[in-house]
Amino acid sequence: MNRISKDAVIIGAGVVGVSIFNDLTRSGYDVAIIEKELDVSTGTTKANSGLIHAGFDCKPNTLKAKLNVEGNAMYPEICARLGVELKRLGAYVVGNDEEAVNNLMEKGKANGVKGMKKLSNSALHKLLPNLTPEMTTGLFAENAYIIDPYFYTICLAEEGVINGGEIYFDYHIKSIKQTANGYVISNGKEEIITPIIFNAAGAGYNDVAKLLKSELYNVVHRRGEYYVLDHSEKDVVKSTIFPLPTKAGKGVLVTPTVNGNILVGPTSYESDDTTVTTAEGLADIATKVKKMVDNVNLGKTIRVFAGVRSIVGEDFVIEPSQKCKGVINIAGICSPGLSSAPAISQMAIGLSGLKYDPTIRCNKIAPYTNLSKMSVAEKNALIRRDKDYGLIVCKCEGITLGEIKDAINRPIRPRTMDGIKRRVRAGMGRCQGGFCNDKVAMIISQENNIPLNSVVKEKSNGYYMLSRSGVNEKL
Amino acid sequence: MKNYDVIVIGGGPAGMAAALKSSENGCKTVIVERNPFLGGILKQCIHNGFGLHYFGEEFTGPEYAKKFVEMIEKTKNLTIMTNTFVTNIDGTNVDITSQNGVDRLCGKALVLAMGCRERTAGNILLNGTRPAGIYTAGEAQRMVNILGKMPGKEIVILGSGDIGLIMARRLTLQGAKVKAVMEINPTTSGLRRNIVQCLDDYNIPLMLQTSIFEVLGDGRVEGIKYGKVDDRYNRIPSTTKTLKCDTIILSVGLVPETDLVDLPLNRVTKSVMVNDYLETANDGVFACGNFLHVHDLVDNVSLEGAAAGINASEYAKGKLSKGKVYSLTPDGVISYVIPNTVHSGEGEIEIRFRIRARIEKSNYVIEDESGNQIMKKYVMAAMPGEMQTIKLKRDLIKSNLTLKVVKL
Numbered sequence: 001m002n003r004i005s006k007d008a009v010i011i012g013a014g015v016v017g018v019s020i021f022n023d024l025t026r027s028g029y030d031v032a033i034i035e036k037e038l039d040v041s042t043g044t045t046k047a048n049s050g051l052i053h054a055g056f057d058c059k060p061n062t063l064k065a066k067l068n069v070e071g072n073a074m075y076p077e078i079c080a081r082l083g084v085e086l087k088r089l090g091a092y093v094v095g096n097d098e099e100a101v102n103n104l105m106e107k108g109k110a111n112g113v114k115g116m117k118k119l120s121n122s123a124l125h126k127l128l129p130n131l132t133p134e135m136t137t138g139l140f141a142e143n144a145y146i147i148d149p150y151f152y153t154i155c156l157a158e159e160g161v162i163n164g165g166e167i168y169f170d171y172h173i174k175s176i177k178q179t180a181n182g183y184v185i186s187n188g189k190e191e192i193i194t195p196i197i198f199n200a201a202g203a204g205y206n207d208v209a210k211l212l213k214s215e216l217y218n219v220v221h222r223r224g225e226y227y228v229l230d231h232s233e234k235d236v237v238k239s240t241i242f243p244l245p246t247k248a249g250k251g252v253l254v255t256p257t258v259n260g261n262i263l264v265g266p267t268s269y270e271s272d273d274t275t276v277t278t279a280e281g282l283a284d285i286a287t288k289v290k291k292m293v294d295n296v297n298l299g300k301t302i303r304v305f306a307g308v309r310s311i312v313g314e315d316f317v318i319e320p321s322q323k324c325k326g327v328i329n330i331a332g333i334c335s336p337g338l339s340s341a342p343a344i345s346q347m348a349i350g351l352s353g354l355k356y357d358p359t360i361r362c363n364k365i366a367p368y369t370n371l372s373k374m375s376v377a378e379k380n381a382l383i384r385r386d387k388d389y390g391l392i393v394c395k396c397e398g399i400t401l402g403e404i405k406d407a408i409n410r411p412i413r414p415r416t417m418d419g420i421k422r423r424v425r426a427g428m429g430r431c432q433g434g435f436c437n438d439k440v441a442m443i444i445s446q447e448n449n450i451p452l453n454s455v456v457k458e459k460s461n462g463y464y465m466l467s468r469s470g471v472n473e474k475l
Numbered sequence: 476m477k478n479y480d481v482i483v484i485g486g487g488p489a490g491m492a493a494a495l496k497s498s499e500n501g502c503k504t505v506i507v508e509r510n511p512f513l514g515g516i517l518k519q520c521i522h523n524g525f526g527l528h529y530f531g532e533e534f535t536g537p538e539y540a541k542k543f544v545e546m547i548e549k550t551k552n553l554t555i556m557t558n559t560f561v562t563n564i565d566g567t568n569v570d571i572t573s574q575n576g577v578d579r580l581c582g583k584a585l586v587l588a589m590g591c592r593e594r595t596a597g598n599i600l601l602n603g604t605r606p607a608g609i610y611t612a613g614e615a616q617r618m619v620n621i622l623g624k625m626p627g628k629e630i631v632i633l634g635s636g637d638i639g640l641i642m643a644r645r646l647t648l649q650g651a652k653v654k655a656v657m658e659i660n661p662t663t664s665g666l667r668r669n670i671v672q673c674l675d676d677y678n679i680p681l682m683l684q685t686s687i688f689e690v691l692g693d694g695r696v697e698g699i700k701y702g703k704v705d706d707r708y709n710r711i712p713s714t715t716k717t718l719k720c721d722t723i724i725l726s727v728g729l730v731p732e733t734d735l736v737d738l739p740l741n742r743v744t745k746s747v748m749v750n751d752y753l754e755t756a757n758d759g760v761f762a763c764g765n766f767l768h769v770h771d772l773v774d775n776v777s778l779e780g781a782a783a784g785i786n787a788s789e790y791a792k793g794k795l796s797k798g799k800v801y802s803l804t805p806d807g808v809i810s811y812v813i814p815n816t817v818h819s820g821e822g823e824i825e826i827r828f829r830i831r832a833r834i835e836k837s838n839y840v841i842e843d844e845s846g847n848q849i850m851k852k853y854v855m856a857a858m859p860g861e862m863q864t865i866k867l868k869r870d871l872i873k874s875n876l877t878l879k880v881v882k883l
Contacts, residue, residue, distance in 0.1 A: 228597070232734075276603050276689065279710065303597035305605065380576040390574035392560040395509060396734075398572075430734070432595040434611040438618055453624065457607035459694030464607055465624040470650060 001191050006032045006166075008196035008354060009185060011208050013040040013167060015149060016333055017200035018157045019345035025163035027349075028360030032192060033157075034171040034185065036204070038460060039419040040412065041153040043202050044337070046422065047275060047307025048224070049240075049266065050149050050257055053339045054091060054141035056108030056116060057245045063316045065111040067340035067347065072143060074342040082155040083367040084147070085258045091144035092119075092128060094135040094292060095244035101137050104244070108141065115142035128241065130294045144240060148258050149338050150422040154412065155365060161411040163361040168192075170460055176211045182326060183212075196326045196352050203273045203310050205331040214321040217312040217331050221273045222249070224266025225281040228303040229296075230430050234260045236296055243292055250335060252288040254296055259425060264289050264296060266307070275306040302430050309334035318344060320351050328352050368424065369406045372398055393443070394436045396429020404440065408447040415448055417441060418458040441465065479505045479554070480791040482569055482582035483784070484561050487515025489764020490588035491543040492777040493784030497586070498553040500788035505554040505580060506547075507561055507571060513547065514540030515590060516613065517773065519620045522641055524668075528774035539773060564735045567759045583791035586783050587736065587747070587755070587762040591729035591769060593638075599727050601633075603690030603700075612638035612726040619645055627722030631699055632656045633687050635663035635670075637771075637860075639726020644673035646724075653677070654720055657685040659704055662833065664728075666771060666860050687723065688715060696721050729769050743811040744768040751817040751824045751869075752786040752795060753779070761787045768813055768827070771862040775827070782825065796820075801872055803841075806879040808832055810859075819872045826865050828878060833858050838881045839865055844874040851881075 008024060010017045013035035024031045037043075052075050058065035079086040093104060101118060108116045119127070121136045157167065168190065177184045182195035201208040209216050229236075240255035249268045257263055267281040282304060289296050312332030321327035328348050337344075349356050371379055371389060383390040388402035407423040408414060417433075420426050420440050427433030427440060441464050445452040453472045456462045463472040481497040483490045486508030498504040512518060517525070520536030527533050530542060547553060556573065563570040567585040571578050593611035601609070608627055610618070615626045616638060630651050632639045635658040643653045656674060661684050663670055674681050682701075688710060689700040702714035731746035738747045738756055747755045747762050754761050763783035764776045789795040798820035805812040805828060812828040826841075838851045849871045857863060 274604070277600075277605075278602055279600075279688075282600055282602075301597055301600065302595065304600055304602075376577045379572070383572075383574065383576045387574040390572060390576060391558055392509070392572060395560060398560075398562065431592045432597055434593050434595060434614050437610075437614060438622060452622075456694070459606070462607035462694035465618055465622070465626060466628070468623050468625060468649075470625055470628050 001186070002189065003191045003193065004032070005193045006030055007194070008198065008352065009034060009192055009194040010198040010200055011173070012199070012201040012204065013157065014043050014045040014200065014202045015041065015153045015338055015341045016202070016330055016344050017198065018153050018160065019341045020198050020200065020348055021165050022156045022160040023345045023349055023356055023358065024354060025160040025165035026358040026361050027354070027356050029354060030164065032166040032168060034168045034173065034192070036170070036172055038169050038416050038456070038458070039414055039422070040157045040167065041150040041422065042458065044307055044309055044333070045153050046150045047305055048149060048309070048335070048338060049253060049255060049263060050147055051091070051240055051255060051339070052086070052145035052147055053336045054108070054113050054116070054144045055111050055336065055339070056104055056113045056141055057250065058107070058111060058336065059314065060107055060110035062314065063318060064336060064340065067316065067343040068336040069112050070343035071340040075145060075147070078156070078342060079147070079152070082152070082159060082365065084152045084155050087146045087258055088142070089144065089146055089239040089256065090140055090142045091240040091242060092138055092140050093242045093244060094124065094128070094131060094138035096134055096136045097244055098137050100244045101139055104139060113141065113143065116140070130236065132292060132294055135292060146240065146255060146258050154423060158365045158411040159363070162363040162365060167412065173208070173211055178324065196328070196354065198328045198330060198348055198352070200330045202333065203308050205310065209329070212321070212324050212327055214324040214327050215329055217317060219331060220311045221271055221308050222311055222334065223269045223271040223274065223276070223306050223308050225277045225285065225304065225306040226263055226265030227282065227285060227298055227301045228305070229262040229264065229298070230300040230302050231260050233262045233297055233300045236262055237293065241293060243288070252285050252292070254289060254293050259428070262296070264298065273308055275308055277304045277306045281306075302432060309337070316340070316344065318347055318351070326352070365411065369403045371400055371403060393439050394426035394429060396431050397425045399424050399426040401443065404443050405447055408444065413448065415444060415450070416456050416458050417444065417464060420444065437464065476579045476581060479503050479580060479582045481584045481586065481784070481787045482507065482567065482580050483586040483588055484569065485515065485588035485590055485764070485766065486510070486513040486555070486557070487588065487590050487764065488517055488539070488543070488773045488776045489590070489766065489780030489783070490515070490586065491547060492780035493586045493588055493763060493787065494553055495543070495546055495550060496781045496784030497788040498550045500785060501552070502788040502791050503552050504788075505556060507559050507569065507580070508555070508557045509560050511558050513544050513555065513557065519613070519617045521620045522645070525773050528772065529777050561735060566757065584759045584761065584787040586787045587760065587766050588764045588780055588783070589732040589766045591731050591765045594725070594728045594730055596725060599725070601687065601690060604692055606690070606692040606695050608692065608696030608721055609690065609723045609725065612636065612642050612724050615642055615724050616645070619649060625649060625651060626724070627696070628652065629654060629720040630722040630724060631687070631718060631720045632724045632726060634658060634726035634728070635665050635681065636726035636728060637665040637669050639724060640665045640669040640673040642724055642726070643679050644677060647677045647679065653679050654718060655680045655682050657682045657687065657701060659684065659686045659708060661706070662859065664860055667858065686710070690723065696723055699723065729765065731766050741811060741815070744813070748815040749813060750800065751814045752797065753783040753814070754786065754790070759790050768811065771860065775862060779827070798869065802875045804875070804877050806877050808834060808880050809878055812878050817867070817872055817876065818869065820869045822869050824867045824869060826867055826878070828863050830857055830859055830863065830880065834880055834882070836883050838883060839863070840879050840881050841867060842877045842879065849876070
């Protein structure tokens with residue numbers, strides 16, 4: 001059996017695990033992530049609202065409140081470093097309960113959120129012309145951002161890799177044995193020895209905790225369903241609009257995405273660890289959004305999806321295991337998990353006894369090729385250099401062969417079709433890959449030198465096509 | 476920048492016919508096609524049934540396309556740009572991206588022949604999980620007929636559109652088990668001949684007023700929950716059943732590719748509105764084929780394309796003269812009519828339309844503003860899946876018109 005030794009191992013390549021990975025690699029540690037899927041950002045991280053919250057609706061004096069506000073402040077610098085788009089559109093909270101708005105303002109103040117202001121009925125409707133008349137009061141928080149959560153996580157992971165980190169995909173842990181000076185993690189083929197483990201397995205936290213024999217928490221899964229609307233609807237709202245929060249969460253919001261779509265959702269249903277969408281859930285969103293904003297045309301839906309978030313009581317759990325020395329438990333990272341991720345990472349690293357010092361390794365990732373951001377002259381120069389940049393593969397999003405090839409030949413080589421989608425948006429437009437899925441599968445096959453009928457959509461058994469005789473080749 | 480008399484966007488059966496007629500009419504014409512070849516979706520339609528009306532002979536899709544390509548190759552004045560994407564339309568000019576770079580084509584007239592895209596799982600709010608194994612019918616057709624691959628082994632087809640029906644037969648012949656074709660409506664949306672030749676002949680069950688309630692499976696489709704819906708498409712939960720399958724193919728309608736067009740759209744056709752010269756509200760911009768409305772037969776697509784090509788070339792020459800304009804409105808069981816406006820004058824207009832429900836022993840009637848019949852045509856029986864056509868002489872047009880069905 002192959003044996004590798006690491007300074008620390010992170011279990012789970014979601015935004016929390018990858019943030020720790022990134023911080024530790026830049027601090028000079030030799031670390032690895034082990035991930036059961038084939039790519040980073042395939043769980044909770046890929047299916048949420050894509051918002052960096054200001055932090056006003058967290059209960060004061062909780063980890064959520066503290067880490068959200070800290071994380072929020074860290075995002076601009078990290079995104080600038082990675083070349084990831086972060087748009088500061090601000091967020092509105094609207095409703096008809098004046099007292100609830102005052103409460104939020106107070107909470108914001110207690111949490112140290114800056115740049116909030118309460119809005120009168122007339123100011124609100126002037127700023128948001130398509131708000132329904134029932135919405136009579138609200139607030140605006142300027143320090144709220146929109147971000148592409150999976151693209152951010154991918155770039156963060158790539159930076160970790162070029163700074164010496166390793167990611168083991170498709171790694172299914174068979175056993176974790178405690179030894180005198182640490183742990184031996186095994187999948188039956190590859191053993192990883194480490195003194196420190198971060199359990200950042202998200203919805204799978206307890207599965208890993210069972211293997212470790214560390215603390216199990218009462219994890220409740222809540223499923224959130226969303227609609228994604230066509231680019232044609234992109235101007236229906238210019239900022240994120242929330243209803244006043246309830247016990248079940250932040251409620252059904254409407255927000256632009258960095259890629260020019262509109263996101264409407266989520267629901268919040270207690271459920272198993274599943275990401276099904278339901279007729280009831282989607283109908284519920286439709287009813288709720290109609291009460292808040294006019295003219296949101298759900299007839300222009302190009303995709304529905306659901307994400308799952310794990311909840312442990314009222315707050316995040318970020319603590320050293322009492323049962324397993326060197327294990328950091330990270331559980332219940334529901335909203336505002338994405339917003340808090342950079343701060344969660346710092347806190348978890350602090351608890352592990354490792355030292356955060358990002359001056360040790362400072363390699364930076366090359367920016368993704370993105371023709372849509374180029375001038376005609378720049379595009380022509382690029383196409384002259386390589387004709388692949390003149391051949392559009394995904395016609396809805398205008399993604400060229402050159403951009404897809406570049407996305408594959410990166411520090412982390414995506415081998416799934418959804419991996420390509422998350423990196424360059426091929427297949428993410430209004431035809432949802434109807435015209436380009438096969439082309440993308442062929443490019444993955446060619447660039448990675450694997451058979452076409454072994455290319456998968458997302459999961460290792462999710463083959464896209466069979467051979468003529470009905471066979472698929474599992475890698 | 477390059478100059479042409481007529482620019483045609485789309486090299487399918489509509490665009491090819493339009494470009495041919497335009498260049499034959501003496502206009503310097505260009506076809507802009509995003510694929511590496513001309514022919515559009517015809518290339519993957521390897522079944523027969525094409526060409527009886529246009530060529531008086533029956534062809535497969537690729538043969539039908541080849542007929543046009545051969546004529547195009549013999550035609551002077553006609554430039555073909557393949558692997559070329561239109562990224563923007565500005566009046567009768569277009570911006571393109573190709574392996575030669577980004578460029579602008581300037582035309583005196585423009586023909587929109589971009590066809591359709593297929594409705595997706597997202598468009599129909601398909602519930603459940605989102606694993607691999609869900610395809611649109613055209614995507615599956617390309618996989619089987621062009622790439623020589625298979626989407627799966629145990630297949631459920633949702634929607635009874637023609638492509639779905641043809642794929643039911645194709646996948647059966649290729650060794651897959653097509654377990655059912657499910658249609659949410661009480662009638663099929665495909666042609667009668669396809670129901671008989673693609674489903675009945677292969678004992679593939681057609682389940683009407685039935686839909687998929689939930690997709691099952693994590694990495695790959697593992698099955699579905701399905702059941703009956705009532706007349707208002709509400710699910711009847713007591714009818715829910717589970718069916719094992721590894722593939723879901725969606726044949727749930729087509730949407731014209733109007734993304735680049737900044738024009739008001741018709742609610743039913745979801746495309747631009749045109750006059751009797753197939754000209755849109757933008758001067759010199761013409762529309763035809765499945766881009767304008769979803770046709771039943773490719774022959775009708777090409778006939779409409781040819782008409783648009785002639786009109787566009789006449790416009791480019793400054794010779795398209797029009798009389799007084801009147802509206803043509805569909806009424807009752809008629810779901811839409813093309814054209815939306817008509818002109819008085821000389822010659823004959825081809826009027827194309829569809830009906831919402833089956834009709835028998837009726838007259839199609841065109842009435843003027845005062846309710847007088849200006850023309851009628853007897854129809855023995857007609858189905859929603861079949862496009863209807865009548866002709867109208869322009870010299871009869873003297874006011875706004877209504878098209879209706881009168882039961883005899």
